[in-house]
């Protein structure tokens with residue numbers, strides 16, 4: 001018998017509890033007296049469905065529901081309200097001494113009570129993001145095998161070639177999947193190659209889709225491509241969950257990922273959004289170039305970070321009242337994050353009328369080989385324009401003394417790279433030097449908030465990839481910004497999924513950057529915080545998501561037949577409901593996802609051929 005036939009047994013969809021039935025119970029908040037209900041009122045739902053992560057309301061099952069679902073007596077008498085449930089979770093959450101302990105608790109909560117979990121995350125973004133996202137998720141990935149407690153997504157290994165479609169079809173909610181976040185685990189935050197343990201990152205990113213952007217979890221599928229790991233310590237770790245082989249490489253690796261992309265669209269449809277996360281930089285760029293014009297694909301480390309990086313730079317422009325083209329900017333690190341930001345920054349400057357060479361003139365790159373000069377052999381294409389005809393130096397301090405940057409952007413995973421001398425040199429030449437320490441998790445930051453404020457005499461406009469608490473300096477409370485792509489990707493995926501965009505063009509990342517820069521008030525900007533607060537992340541996702549969705553419609557990228565003025569209403573109507581259904585039928589109807597209406601042949605009037 002199908003799942004739905006079981007669910008519908010004995011109940012008319014949409015019906016509510018009858019008056020007669022209600023009169024069978026006498027309830028006070030904590031004291032319940034029941035007379036047995038008549039048999040036709042009960043619903044024979046398998047107990048594993050009632051108590052499944054999707055349906056379980058824990059102690060919030062009402063007395064009527066307990067009776068009708070034949071689960072009465074399987075839990076204590078207390079019927080908890082929403083606030084009481086939140087209190088219970090909050091008390092548990094705070095009772096753990098370590099953040100990994102909290103992470104572990106939240107995993108169990110998600111796996112037992114999905115809706116309750118997302119209620120808690122959405123209402124406590126400020127406290128929970130540092131656990132399910134950076135920095136704690138990074139630490140959790142290092143011990144992921146130990147923390148593993150069952151299915152969170154799909155693992156496809158290098159032995160699955162030729163069978164990927166079949167594996168993707170094994171996902172229980174395959175009919176509702178609309179977006180995928182995939183990693184091959186090779187560059188997990190700044191922690192390096194964590195192989196199959198990287199699944200924790202894909203899960204964390206997708207949880208933010210739901211918690212911040214309201215996308216139903218049933219539409220989301222985290223995937224780990226287990227192509228081996230070159231991390232020897234994982235090969236020897238008895239709790240490691242992945243293949244203990246060297247990584248696939250070369251053509252074999254590319255063909256593997258090609259087959260994966262084809263399997264995704266043939267299983268879930270060609271509108272599926274495919275988010276790449278934490279691939280090693282050369283592969284990240286290679287796949288972005290390969291797929292961005294034929295799939296609905298983006299790379300968050302390159303493009304999401306670029307939107308947030310440029311948003312921060314536009315914030316510095318607001319504070320200093322000096323146009324970005326007049327700032328001297330040093331990028332420390334030449335990986336996905338730094339190159340992505342520099343590319344978008346160049347695009348922004350060229351949109352202001354500068355030539356490519358002029359846009360790149362004041363932008364310097366520095367990596368493990370020192371400053372990027374024209375003398376360097378084999379420069380990645382994207383960086384050529386930034387290479388300078390200057391004397392080579394291996395020292396970042398020397399470079400900073402030489403070019404006196406007003407802004408430094410670190411994405412190196414090299415903690416302490418921004419020394420006291422560097423920060424003091426910048427503060428001596430600039431009233432409000434911009435210091436970005438993008439690297440994650442916290443232990444990888446190029447400098448801490450305290451160092452940035454102390455060594456700059458409180459002048460620094462400091463932001464970091466991971467959260468830092470406010471710092472008291474000379475009687476002032478200075479609040480760092482969080483320069484993290486979590487202020488961009490939820491909005492971008494919300495927009496893309498809302499309008500069923502065919503592609504994710506560069507312009508939407510530029511637009512997101514501009515919108516993000518407008519968030520902080522003038523007062524907040526002047527105090528040195530150029531990003532919104534983490535607790536505003538839902539509002540950021542919604543507002544930027546709406547703007548980007550309208551842009552996609554107006555520029556012919558949308559497949560859904562939706563007018564720009566209807567975007568807000570559509571989002572509100574279709575977003576994940578954090579509260580339980582108001583009737584039994586609504587509660588139990590949850591797993592039945594309505595397929596997106598086919599829009600084939602219904603191009604909206606804004607649509608151009610792309």
Ligand SMILES: NC(=O)C1=CN([C@@H]2O[C@H](COP(=O)(O)OP(=O)(O)OC[C@H]3O[C@@H](n4cnc5c(N)ncnc54)[C@H](OP(=O)(O)O)[C@@H]3O)[C@@H](O)[C@H]2O)C=CC1
Nearest residue numbers: 189190281333334335336337367368412439440465484485
């Ligand atoms: N805040 C956010 O939203 C995001 C943060 N990140 C973080 O940024 C960091 C980098 O990631 P990604 O861009 O993918 O970069 P990669 O790890 O691919 O590259 C790191 C770059 O830093 C350089 N580097 C390493 N050590 C030093 C050093 N001591 N001095 C100078 N340069 C150094 C490397 O140089 P070489 O090539 O010569 O080895 C390389 O160019 C990670 O910590 C990641 O977590 C990433 C994406 C988003």
Ligand SMILES: CC(=O)C(=O)O
Nearest residue numbers: 189278301440484485
């Ligand atoms: C935030 C993020 O995507 C990273 O550090 O890789």
Ligand SMILES: [Mg+2]
Nearest residue numbers: 189277278301
């Ligand atoms: Mg990342």
